Amino acid sequence: MKGSVAIVTGGGTGIGAAVVRRLAERGVHCVINYASSRDDAEALADEVGEGAIAVQGDIVEDAACRALAASALSAFGRIDFLVNNSGRTKFANHEDLDALSAEDFIDIYRLNTIAPFQMIRACAAAMKQGPHSAVVNVASVAGVFGNGSSVAYAASKGALTTMTKSLARSLAPAIRVNAVAPGYVGTGWFEKRLGEAGFAALNAQIASKTPMAIAPGPDDIAGPIVMLLDPASRVITGETMLLDAGAHLDVGLSRRPGKEI
Secondary structure, X not given: OOXXXXXXXXXXXXXXXXXXXXXHHOOOEEEEEEOOOHHHHXXXXXXXXXXXXXXXXXXXXXXXXXXXXXXXHHHHOOOOEEEEOXXXXXXXXXXXXXXXXXXXXXXXHHHHHHXXXXXXXXXXXXXXXXXXXXXXXXXXXXXXXXXXXXXXXXXXXXXXXXXXXXXXXXXXXOEEEEEEEEOOOOOHHHHHHXXXXXHHHHHHHHHHOOOOOOOOOHHHHHHHHHHHHOHHXXXXXXXXXXXXXXXXXXXXXHOOOOOOO
């Protein structure tokens, strides 16, 4: 992977930042996209060094996607990898059908589903020139099981996993397209809102409910993302990998002593 070039959307914080660090360790040049987290993205680019640049762009706009691809080509001359990590939600009880408007659905779909398509389209021509190009879309277990923060969020991530299969088929053999579907991820978003003690308590609660006794953090998600980008995974395309420490294994949970659900 050394010498390759990756674009990571939402790359300044959380999972995106963890992906950038892991790629940089492998000698990959990174284009760190951000919409509003300028300080975080620029600090990360400084941390990584000459192999990274931070580029602002609201990727719900197709022009911003094309400009981001152009920035990568201008800086590094190629695009090998794309990680579609940006996303948004609106918290709404699934039983409250009046909690979401059509505008809420559209706003969530624009970033969670349409923007990844626009990014892939903007990068496809350049990526087809490389010998081992790959895309990883960051979806969610909500898109697999229909749970999560809201019906709109679950639907948008479900659409993203379906689109992953469609594009894996249409872009083969030049570009592999896969997705990861995290469950809970202990990012700074939770820590800022819950405080240190509350965040620790939440992680302990999550860990107690997973077969692997883990509350996943950003780096736990970044590892599999980089694995899917690696040319060593050349036979993997069109897949969605669940990254929830086994929380989806209800049977496994029910059989753990003291962990009945």
